[in-house]
Amino acid sequence: MSTVSTPAAVADESDRLDPALRRLIAVLIIGAMAPLLDTTIVNVALNTIVHDLHTTVSAVQWVSTSYLLAMGMSIPLAGWAVARFGGRQTWMMSLVLFLVGSALAGVAWNIGSLIAFRVVQGTASGMVLPVLQTLLLQAAGGRRTGRLMSAVSMPAVIAPILGPVLGGLIVGNTTWRWIFLINIPVCLVGMLLAWRGLEPTSARPGDPLDAVGLALLSPGIAGILLALSQFSSRREFGLPVIIPLVLGLALLVAFVVHVLRGRVANPIIDVRLFQVRAFSAACALLFLSGLSLFGGTLLVPLFLQQARGYSALSAGLLLVAQGVGAMLARSTVGKLADRTGSRPLVLVGIVLIALPIIGFTQVGSHTQVLFMAAFLLVFGCGISTVSIAVMTSAFQGLDRAQVPHASGATRIVLQVGGSFGASIVSLILARQIATHGGGGQTGLITAFSHTFWWAAGFALIALIPAAFLPGRGHQLAPAVPKQPRGEDARH
Known part of the structure; x- marks a missing residue:
């Protein structure tokens, strides 16, 4: 007996993501969960870290602020790294760097070392979501962008909800160090899945890094983020807010001028x-x-x-x-x-x-x-x-x-x-x-x-x-x- 496909059935079939794309989504989401959870999970442990490392509340705030600044500064690198090294290689490098930063943060001996290792974590984290989006959109060839964005947004939406719960459970039952050490097995699983599930992508070794653009854009973003962080904690618009804000905005304007002058073939971000x-x-x-x-x-x-x-x-x-x-x-x-x-x-x-x-x-x-x-x-x-x-x-x-x-x-x-x-x-x-x-x-x-x-x-x-x-x-x-x-x- 023959079957007849209705228009609705045909439309539903055409909307489905093919199995290879679904596998790619799963691999990338699993790899992204540790960096995304880490953005919010640490906040629960800050009070415990103050007592354990014998530091102050003002100093421990840099555990979060340094992560945020490093993340903002590394985001512009993602597009260049994908073109220069390939998507799979950039993804693997990001997970390796996050794993190393997490392991070091888990054994930090004082507040200074913890802040430094959080910078390593933030640098890796800033690469993750841009690379994830790029790999999915390029693999799909522009089809079903809405479905792809629903996959991309899932860890970004769920992580801030699960992070505080998971952080509370860890701090309540173990030491704060497991806030970071728990990332190690998650990253290892993500790396293994990426090694087996991601196809090697083409790289363009001839593409130079827009070093001038990076030197303008990354510190500009960091300056604005630092000003906003200072504004949030101090709750007043003083010099600690004005100075990084003005410098950050000036660097961003200089970056826009740099790109629009057209003297670089591959700007770090094309305005x-x-x-x-x-x-x-x-x-x-x-x-x-x-x-x-x-x-x-x-x-x-x-x-x-x-x-x-x-x-x-x-x-x-x-x-x-x-x-x-x-x-x-x-x-x-x-x-x-x-x-x-x-x-x-x-x-x-x-x-x-x-x-x-x-x-x-x-x-x-x-x-x-x-x-x-x-x-x-x-x-x-x-x-x-x-x-x-x-x-x-x-x-x-x-x-x-x-x-x-x-x-x-x-x-x-x-x-x-x-x-x-x-x-x-x-x-x-x-x-x-x-x-x-x-x-x-x-x-x-x-x-x-x-x-x-x-x-x-x-x-x-x-x-x-x-x-x-x-x-x-x-x-x-x-x-x-x-x-x-x-x-x-x-x-």
Whole structure:
């Protein structure tokens, strides 16, 4: 008996990722989990590290800050390294470097050595997600970008939820050193899978490193991140904030001038990508997302612990609802992004982010856990929807040679936006607590409520660049010859 394929069945079949691509996704996600978890897992152990290494709170903050700065500085290297050494080789080198940094951090003998080894970890971590995105997009040939971005976003969305829970379990049952040592077996598994599952990719040994661009861009990013970190901790706009901010911005302007002058064939990040409307709108959204996504993610655990009296582990377990929401939305959003385009999904996602944040403005001292879990579930759906749809649209209209540049640029914008969001929300919260905190638990709840209103407003501002995102269609453009630069470009 013959079977007839319906149009729906044919469409469903054409939407499926082929087995080789699914295996590649699994290999890369497993390898990325340790660096991504490490971004948030360490925060739980900072208080323990202060006592064990006989240091101060101000010094131990550099355990996180040094990691953040090193990550930001290494992101621009990812695109060049993939072109110079090949994707598989760059991926393996990143995991090896992260493993070495983790092992050294696990045996650190004082706060200085721990900070230094965190720099090694951060350098490797900054390479991971850009390389992951590049390998997936190039392997897929521009097909089903939405599904691919749902895979890319999964560890980035889930890691901040699982990190504090895992960190609390480790610190509560072992020594803080296992926060780092646990990365060793994870990295070894990731390296083994990559060695067996990744195909060697072509390299271009003749491509020189844009050393001038790197010397301008990486310190520029680090300066801005340092200024935002200082602003978040000091909660005032003084010289420790102004000096690195001005220097960072000056270096970034110099980098843009350096690239636009066209004297280098392969810039570390090609700023001409921002001429593509979809890419520019996506980057604007990624930056603004830091105010709501990272701000909301920062506010909720602080609210649960400070205003509601939850333990770190209890707050982490409640945040699992956010991870569940992200997982529920992930597969559906990936399919829809390929069929309907990014714009409607981002608009819906922004609403899904704003509504639960507004819901938290109404949470009091006796609000049931079930309601807060429901808010977090919807918030997770919104985060997943916006993240996948925005990252999908960022690559529309680009040719394959531009993917490494676009991957690095989007990670930089997201990194700076997240730091900016965390700093701004921390400042608003501190001022609200200073105003209302004297009223005990009621005052703290009021302070958090006002801050949640700010976070909701930041989320709604993102509706403006969302209107400039593309509609349907997310294929990478066919490869095109490189445009002439320098003198040739003028003839």
